[in-house]
Amino acid sequence: MAARREHLFEVFNCLIAIKKECSSQIFTECGLVDITVKQVAYLRAIDEHTDVTFSRLAEITGTSKPTVTEMINKFVRMECVYRERSSADGRIAYIRLTRKGRMIAKAEQNTLNRMIERMIQSLDDDDVDRLIEILGKVR
């Protein structure tokens, strides 16, 4: 029935609005409302690998070392990353995420977690279980 579609549309529209709210909360809290999609991708790349150096990040992102230096300098100014000089080899610097940088790198997961927190607060346990059961069927 078309009314079912309509109703589903409405409830999901509302849910999407809540998600957007949670997401922009995160970026606002970090003071990074106009960070770009590419910058987030860089932070994620750093987060998803361990002990990332400048050469390694150039490799991962398919760019050059100067590009990485520039980008990282910007991120340092944005308080998203810091350099950690290797104690074993003074030439090497590891790129480390700050708390803020990690928050942005994991923004999607964090958004979803906040959204789920709100859902759990609005719903009783039975509803949550039913919701999990029903949505688990969607392919």
Next chain:
Amino acid sequence: MAARREHLFEVFNCLIAIKKECSSQIFTECGLVDITVKQVAYLRAIDEHTDVTFSRLAEITGTSKPTVTEMINKFVRMECVYRERSSADGRIAYIRLTRKGRMIAKAEQNTLNRMIERMIQSLDDDDVDRLIEILGKVR
């Protein structure tokens, strides 16, 4: 319980993946995979007003007429809009969305509609009704 949160996280993660799939389908079908966020915002502005002229769009977007001319020329090349000269006043041109332009302007709604179509195909009517009921409670 933490397990509930975990389960909710999983099912919603899956749902978000489906949504992304539906969304990129739309952009791929239009051949506009790397359209920018700003460009989509312009198309939406055109869609949300009637009989938009160049001056009007400059006003709406808080930019200048040359910027609009440039942007619209690009959109014409992308086959998202076309100019329609006013028959009453030869100086005026209305900016009209093509089928493709409208698809992009309404990409969010279209994405949601496709997602809902998939949900309806995966679920029976009772599940849909329950889903609407439960999600309707979320604030």
Next chain:
DNA sequence: TTTAATTAGGTATAACAAAACTAACAATAA
């Protein structure tokens, strides 16, 4: 000498704007 990162210097593109311009229209004086 080789390697890791940085600096210096440069290119291409996006997204804007100011100023000058063209074409169309409106009002009016000859």
Next chain:
DNA sequence: TTATTGTTAGTTTTGTTATACCTAATTAAA
């Protein structure tokens, strides 16, 4: 009625600023 003048809508030219990249040269450590 027609020519003149001023106004408006959109375009072109030219220039600015910022992003995102590059190559080549340099510095410092190994």
